[in-house]
Amino acid sequence: MTPSKPIVQTYRQGHLSRLIKLYNHTLADTPHFIRDEDFLKYFMQCLGVNKDSIFVASVDDQITGLVIISITTENSGLKQGNIIELQAKDLPSTQALIQVALNFCKDKDVDMIVVVPLPLPKINAVFKDWLKLETGAMMAKALSISSLIRASLSNQEIRDSYEGKKIVFHIGEEIEKFGDITSESEKTAILITMSQQTFLKIIFGQVNPYVAYLTRKVKIHPMQNIFPILKLLRRMKMPTSLYVSLIDRI
Amino acid sequence: MSKNKATSLIKDVIIKSYTPGDESQILDFLNLCYGEWGTIQKWRSRYIDYPTFDEDNILLIKVNNRIIGHGSIHFRNLIVRNHKINTASLTDAAVHPRYRGRGLYAELVGIRLKIAKSKGASLSFTWHLKGSNAYNHNKRIGFIEIKQSPIYMKVIRPEKVIRSGLFDLLHKNQKLKEALQGLGSDIYFRLGKYEFSILDLLSEDKEKLRKNQSKIEIVLDENSLYVIANFRNMTKLKRIMSLIMLMFLRRAEIKFSSFKGLLNLVHKGVAIIDSI
Numbered sequence: 001m002t003p004s005k006p007i008v009q010t011y012r013q014g015h016l017s018r019l020i021k022l023y024n025h026t027l028a029d030t031p032h033f034i035r036d037e038d039f040l041k042y043f044m045q046c047l048g049v050n051k052d053s054i055f056v057a058s059v060d061d062q063i064t065g066l067v068i069i070s071i072t073t074e075n076s077g078l079k080q081g082n083i084i085e086l087q088a089k090d091l092p093s094t095q096a097l098i099q100v101a102l103n104f105c106k107d108k109d110v111d112m113i114v115v116v117p118l119p120l121p122k123i124n125a126v127f128k129d130w131l132k133l134e135t136g137a138m139m140a141k142a143l144s145i146s147s148l149i150r151a152s153l154s155n156q157e158i159r160d161s162y163e164g165k166k167i168v169f170h171i172g173e174e175i176e177k178f179g180d181i182t183s184e185s186e187k188t189a190i191l192i193t194m195s196q197q198t199f200l201k202i203i204f205g206q207v208n209p210y211v212a213y214l215t216r217k218v219k220i221h222p223m224q225n226i227f228p229i230l231k232l233l234r235r236m237k238m239p240t241s242l243y244v245s246l247i248d249r250i
Numbered sequence: 251m252s253k254n255k256a257t258s259l260i261k262d263v264i265i266k267s268y269t270p271g272d273e274s275q276i277l278d279f280l281n282l283c284y285g286e287w288g289t290i291q292k293w294r295s296r297y298i299d300y301p302t303f304d305e306d307n308i309l310l311i312k313v314n315n316r317i318i319g320h321g322s323i324h325f326r327n328l329i330v331r332n333h334k335i336n337t338a339s340l341t342d343a344a345v346h347p348r349y350r351g352r353g354l355y356a357e358l359v360g361i362r363l364k365i366a367k368s369k370g371a372s373l374s375f376t377w378h379l380k381g382s383n384a385y386n387h388n389k390r391i392g393f394i395e396i397k398q399s400p401i402y403m404k405v406i407r408p409e410k411v412i413r414s415g416l417f418d419l420l421h422k423n424q425k426l427k428e429a430l431q432g433l434g435s436d437i438y439f440r441l442g443k444y445e446f447s448i449l450d451l452l453s454e455d456k457e458k459l460r461k462n463q464s465k466i467e468i469v470l471d472e473n474s475l476y477v478i479a480n481f482r483n484m485t486k487l488k489r490i491m492s493l494i495m496l497m498f499l500r501r502a503e504i505k506f507s508s509f510k511g512l513l514n515l516v517h518k519g520v521a522i523i524d525s526i
Contacts, residue, residue: 027329034327034334038301047295075286075421076451078414102404111410114403130402134480137380139393140373143363147335147372154333197394204396238330244398249377250296250324250341 004059006096011054011066016040018063019056026087026118032243043085043247048072055100057093065093067101068247071108081105083115084247094118095126116245138244140204142196145174152203152236153178162232165190172196190229193219202233205241209233260313260352265361268308272317276310279317283344285421302326309361311345311354318346321358323366328373337373338366343384347424356387381485408475409444415478417451422482427452429521435464435514441472464511466504474501490523 016037023035033039044054048070057065065088073079083101088094094117105113114133117123142148149169153159166189167178181189194202198217201207209230212218220229268276273293280287297303302325311319321343327334340362345354366374376393378385389395405411416439420427430437430448437448470478477492484492496502506512 031328031330033337034329039326042299042301045295045299047292074414074418076414076417078410106406111407111414112403112405114401116399116401119399127402130404131476131479133401133403134483135398135401136377136483137385137395138398139376139378139385139388140396141363141388141391141393142372143338143367143374144370144372151330151333151335151372154331196392200394204394206394206396241397241399242328246401249398250339 006057006059006064006093008055008057008065008096008100010052011044011056015056015063019066022063022066022087022089025089027243030119030240030243031238033248043068046070046084046247048082049084053104055097055104057088057096059093064089065097067097069101069104071105071110078112079108079110081108081110081113082246083113085245086115086117088118088120091120091122091126094120094123098126114246118243119240135249138249140200142172142200145169145171145196145199146176148199148203149176149178149236155235158232158235162228165228167192167229167232170194171199190225191219191221192229192233193221203236203238205237260318260349262313263318264312266310266312267306268310269305272308272310275317276308276320279320279346280342280344283320283346286418287342297322300324306365309358309365311358313349318349319354319358320344321362323362325366325369325371335373336369336371337375338362338369338371339375339377340366341376355384356391359388359391379483403479405475405479408472409441409446411475412439412441412470412478413446413451415481416448419482420448420451425524426522429518429524433514433518433522435466435511438465438467440467440469464514465507466511466515467507469503469505470496471501473499477501 019040020035020037027035043049046068049068053069053071055067055069056063066085067083067087068085070082070084071079072082081101081104086094086097086101088097098115101115102113115127115130117127149171162178165179166181168181168189168191169176169178170191170193172195177189179189194212194217198207198212202209202212202218207217209218212233213220213226213230218230218233220226273290277287277290277293280293297308307323307325309319309321309323310317322341324339324341326337326339328337329335340359343355343358345358363374374393376384376388378388380395420430431452439446474496477496481489481492493502497504504515506515
């Protein structure tokens with residue numbers, strides 16, 4: 001049986017709770033900025049968005065995608081179609097939503113359209129006749145290491161595989177303990193030392209912990225624990241790169 | 251709030267949070283600093299309507315009750331493996347042109363990072379043009395650059411996109427604007443049948459200025475769009491290399507209406523390239 005084609009319709013208020021379910025599917029493994037009801041309502045009331053410029057795709061009454069379009073006019077007179085949010089479970093839903101967005105923008109007589117698509121497999125095929133823009137630089141700085149470590153180690157599988165281990169992270173000027181560490185047992189714990197920047201680069205997948213260790217950016221004591229600890233640092237990396245849609249780039 | 255090094259160099263400086271009633275002054279200030287920031291509707295949408303908005307999230311530096319510095323924070327959670335991380339995005343930093351180079355930007359960043367930390371943020375984000383002063387400053391104080399998903403653009407009217415790109419560039423780069431005003435020639439851009447000039451973009455007394463000016467014409471083809479669209483986000487070196495490549499690949503051609511136009515460009519070319 002061939003899969004049903006996605007049907008695209010304008011958004012209705014009753015879709016909201018089902019959209020949260022869609023996000024739980026599309027962004028489950030992708031680090032992203034929050035999309036709860038408050039933020040979704042905010043997206044839908046942003047400048048240039050109206051009730052006719054929000055569309056949902058569905059297959060067999062299941063919502064499979066969402067697109068929110070904001071139409072703005074710059075002081076230079078440029079009329080811009082901004083797809084501020086595009087979420088889709090699969091490629092056919094993405095294609096259907098993009099087609100509807102294109103038609104909508106052309107009806108509104110826009111001069112250009114911009115979008116940040118989700119990193120789906122074969123997504124480039126959908127945007128093959130679009131220009132890929134170089135964006136400004138997104139920068140990050142850690143303000144509290146302990147919370148980042150907790151988030152990185154929140155995966156139960158990772159925690160289980162290091163069950164019983166006592167690890168002390170000494171990152172920049174902050175110290176965070178992993179495992180049941182008392183003042184007595186701290187002497188026998190494994191100590192990992194690195195700068196805040198190196199830690200963030202490991203988390204965001206920009207530095208390989210093995211390379212960081214070899215270049216002395218990461219220090220581990222005692223020496224016999226090097227490989228399991230480097231493996232742990234590698235697993236602390238974000239599962240995929242951060243998804244930042246147009247609406248997130250404030 | 252206490253004054254520190256940078257603000258102590260300027261007399262009568264007050265650092266305070268936003269209070270209702272400040273919005274029109276803030277908007278004028280942002281439009282002055284950014285060239286073209288936007289309207290009160292955009293400001294309301296970006297601040298008042300934002301789900302985590304708080305008056306303390308907008309920081310103002312004032313002298314004699316006039317704003318000379320602005321910086322804001324947008325708080326939101328980052329979701330990683332179902333775990334929420336409270337983050338603070340540092341946004342809309344601006345310093346009055348007359349007060350630049352006195353460390354006010356550094357102070358705006360420093361104070362906002364302290365506020366963010368005190369409100370429980372674990373991670374801070376900013377967005378900047380690569381290689382800009384703000385980018386370099388933030389790198390120095392421990393920010394790292396992180397990869398973000400690409401933006402795709404569908405161009406429907408290339409001539410409008412090019413015109414707007416140049417408008418944006420000119421209104422955000424005072425040095426370039428002045429260098430072009432002092433050129434003594436008006437530069438016309440032509441794409442197919444569409445034509446516009448730098449004087450049109452600067453919307454000054456064009457006819458008066460145009461009288462004694464020679465004409466320099468830059469003929470672009472549609473393949474130049476990629477460079478023009480990305481121009482603002484390029485580093486200075488990349489901008490200059492891209493312009494050279496456009497000429498070399500004949501995607502852009504320069505024509506002079508008179509020898510005077512060529513001489514003007516040769517004479518002022520270095521100042522223009524320096525300000526790009």
